[in-house]
Amino acid sequence: MASDHTRSAILAAAERLYADRGFGDVTLRDIVAEANVNLAAVNYHFGSKDELIAELFVTRSIATNRERLRELKAAEEQGGGRAPIEVILHALVGPTLRGCLGPENQRSTAARFMIRASIESVPPIRRIKNREIDHLRKFAGAMRRALPERSDVDIYWGLNFALAMAHHTIRESERLTKLSEGKCDLDDVEDVVARVVSVATMALTAGKAETKAPSRVAAR
Amino acid sequence: MASDHTRSAILAAAERLYADRGFGDVTLRDIVAEANVNLAAVNYHFGSKDELIAELFVTRSIATNRERLRELKAAEEQGGGRAPIEVILHALVGPTLRGCLGPENQRSTAARFMIRASIESVPPIRRIKNREIDHLRKFAGAMRRALPERSDVDIYWGLNFALAMAHHTIRESERLTKLSEGKCDLDDVEDVVARVVSVATMALTAGKAETKAPSRVAAR
C-alpha cells in the first residue's frame, strides 16, 4: 500500500546521519534535507521523532537478537538440549561484535548506527533496551543447563561480564586502538570474539564456585 | 576572593539535579531555581553550561584518578617497583566501583552523578574522557612490569576487559539486579571488586599467552 518511497528514504537518511554525527546534533530538518523530503513527512509517517529513532533501533536489534537465538537454538539442539558454555557465549556476543566491529571503511551504516546507540543512549532507545531482559533470560537458562553445578549468582555475573566485555569493546574501540597504539586489532572480529568468549568462559568455570567469592586482595 | 557562595551553590544544585534526572532534561533554569540564584549567575561564574558540566566532571574524575594512582604507587613501592597483578587491577577498578556502587540510599550525590556521566555521555564529558589515555598508560606500564612475559597486546586486552567489567556493571547495575532478581548483590561493593579483579587476573595470566588467540569455538 502506498509508495513507501518517502518512508524508507527517511529511514535511510536518518540512520546515516545518526551514525555519522550522533543523536545529539541531528535535527529533523537535517534528516529531511538529506532525504529530500518535506519536513512534515516525518510526523506523517512515523508520528514523532522519537518513534522514528525507536523504529530504527528496534529493526536493528531484533535482527541481532534473532541471530543470537538462532545460534543458541542450533547449538542446544545439536547437543540434545545442552550446549557447551563456550558456544552459548559465542552466540551471545558474536552477532553483536560481528555487527559492530570490523574494518571501518566497510562497516555498514547499520553497524555504525548501533555503535552510536550504544554510546549515546537517548530516551527512546533506553526504553527499548529495558525490554531486553526477557531475551537475556533465555541465555541465562541455557547457561544454567550447561553448568548445572554453578550457582545462579555466578551465572548472572558471568553473563554480565560477557556482555560487559563485548559492549565496552565496541563503545571504546577507538580508545583501545589509540591506547594500544594499534597493537590491538579491532578489525579481526573473530579474534575479538574468541578473546571475549575465552575470558567469559574462564569466569564461569574457574575456581570452586563459592557462593560468595572471598576478597583475595589485601585492602591496603 | 569573593564569597564563592553562589558558585558552590550552583555546583551542588547542578550535581544533584544531573544525578537525579540526567543531563537530557535539566535546564539552566532548573539549576538556578534549585540553587536559589539568578539565571545569569551560571554564565557569570562558569562561562557556559558546558563549562559547568565539565568542571563538575573534572573535579570528580581527578579525585578518582588520584585515588587510583595512590593505591598503585603504594603497591609498587611496597613490592620494590613491581606489584602483583591483582593489586594493580584492584587499584584500577576499586576506586571507581567503590565510588559508584554501594547501598543506594547512602550513595553520595557525587557517585550518582558519575553514574549518570557514564550512562549518558554528553559532549563536554566525552571530550574530557578522551584525555584519560595518559592516565591509563601508567597502569599499562605497571601491568607490563608485573607480567613481563606477557605480550603488550594481551596486557592491553586485559586492561580493556577490566575496565569493561567495572564500567558496565556500574552502567547496568539496575538491569543486573532486575535480571538476577536481586540475587546479584550490587551493594556488597568489595565482593564486586573481588569478582572483577579475579576475572581480569585470569584473563591476564591464564593460558599460554599466544600472541594470537586461536578461535576455540566452531563457527557454526
Place this chain on the structure above:
DNA sequence: TTGCAATTCAAACAGTTGTATGAAACTATC
C-alpha cells in the same frame, strides 16, 4: 473524466533553550 483518499508541501506555531545586557546592589579599600 470524475471523485475520493493518500500523500506532499509551505508556512507558521508554540515552546524551550542557552546567552547577553545594562542597571542595581553589594563589598571592601582608602
Place this chain on the structure above:
DNA sequence: GATAGTTTCATACAACTGTTTGAATTGCAA
C-alpha cells in the same frame, strides 16, 4: 563615607526545536 570593583538581578534576545495546519498535489478506482 566616597569610590572602584565585584556580584546579582530582571529582562530581553535570538535561535532552534518538534509539531501542526490546511491547502495543493498526486494516484487510483469507478
